[in-house]
Amino acid sequence: MIEDTALVRARGLVKRFGDFEAVRGIDVEVRRGEAFGFLGPNGAGKSSTMRMIACVSPRSAGELRVLGEDPDRHGPRIRARLGVVPQQDNLDNELTVRQNLHVYGRYFGLPRARVRAKAEELLEFAQLTDRADDEVEPLSGGMKRRLTIARSLVNDPELLLLDEPTTGLDPQARHLLWDRLFRLKQSGVTLLVTTHYMDEAEQLCDRLVVMDGGRVVAEGSPAELIRSHATREVLELRFAPGGQDAAVPLARELADRVEVLPDRLLLYTGDGEAALAAVQRRGVQPVATLVRRSTLEDVFLHLTGRSLVD
């Protein structure tokens, strides 16, 4: 058997629901050991793609290989080697934290002793050891999320699928979760993450595809994407609603590119401070100003003309 270095390989992958085409022919390749992201707004086709890769949703057209095998033919065999963190927690709320790990591990055909030992290791990893015998129901959102991630690791997966891992969590819980995911990445687990948060994609992903309307609109590392689709810096000028229109002609003179948002102008330029100084010299008076580095949000805005989070 020839070892395929790509853990996921998709060619022209399509998912249809009736007349609606959720995924419209995407090409993706995920390599062993990397953290790979699908970045895009809600409805971009990320979750549909994820479910096809998780072998729980048959593809409508195209080629797909996960861990070198065809999900249509070897779904259970592939799923035995995957870890899945779904968008919505689907823990067993009436079992204890530890029981959730035990029961889940057994579904992977693991012996009881192995499951018990693994559960203790994962409880510690998820920082839930002192809640191990509590029922899941009253746990905080962040704790449930960590338990869901711990549960997904019970079979030592070769590929971990995370669908919107931190959506709905408060900032502190998000950072704790990112820290855990970062440790996993460091230890060599291949991660596949969907997110509509550009900071999450930047934090976690070595490489990502930007998705919109069921298609891949760009691909690369976060730095590459920013380099090729945005300038180094951005000057944000905030106005009272409607007040920004008058400043648009001047902004276009000063910047490589300008985006007009409902309450703001974004001036893409190599030197934000210089652009700000020029704006002030010409007598434009925004309510507030900000010079910052370009982010994946700017990349998305440039590629699609829309914001990631509406």
Next chain:
Amino acid sequence: MTATVRAPAQSTGQVPGPVRATLLVVEGLWTWYRRHWRSTLVSSVLQPLLYLVAMGVGLGTFVDAGGRGARTVPELAGASYLQYIAPALLVAAALQNAAGEATYPVLSGFKWQKNYWAVTATPITPHQLAHGSLLWIAIRVAVSGAAYLLVAALLGAVAGPGALLALPVAVLTAMAFAAPLAAFAATTRSGGEGFNVIIRFVVLPMTLFAGTFFPVEQLPALVRPLAWVTPLWHGTELARGLSLTGVPPLAALGHVGYLVVWLAVGVVVTRWRFRVRLTT
């Protein structure tokens, strides 16, 4: 802090065979039951016993000493009214419990708790999940039925050893009704309002009129066919016959065959609905 998860060269996950996978689903549900069984005791064992005492002992005193005189009603075949309804209540309670287990808990797996999606993200398939969920219901009603029979025997409600055969009949009847119901629950998108309708307008009238407390022959001729098509009537006839008088082989075969058809159709449709809903 020694929290480490090693880099997996090879996952430890295996694909359990179809039988093992089904039993693993049962094991998961058993883990829940071990924690929460007390809360299920009242409806599964105590309730049918209360009926048995109220109807069998209370009302039975009047029946046995009734107008035509004790032990002369042909259907009683020399047994007391308590012994007459004991096997029927076993079947009716099994069916009611199974109906309960096949509705809200199944819908919850899809809709509220969504843990069915967690199970089928593992090597377990939707079909295996369906099998395991139904098998679990069968085990539950078998255990509750056995507990009920034991207490009923202590109360003198069991006429003879034939009542032991009433237990598998009760489980078969319960599953013949519960399997199609599980398929319905797996198809339900709403909050399960339809379940209450079924409990109130199918299960309850069935229990009252399909032979549990009095022979169907007492019903007006026009209504009798309604009782005959219910799985409960077939199960009751069979369980009661086995407990009291014995059942002619052909009649027994007919009852079992009818129940098996309900069960088989129910299982096939449940499998199908689980697969459709979990693999879109």
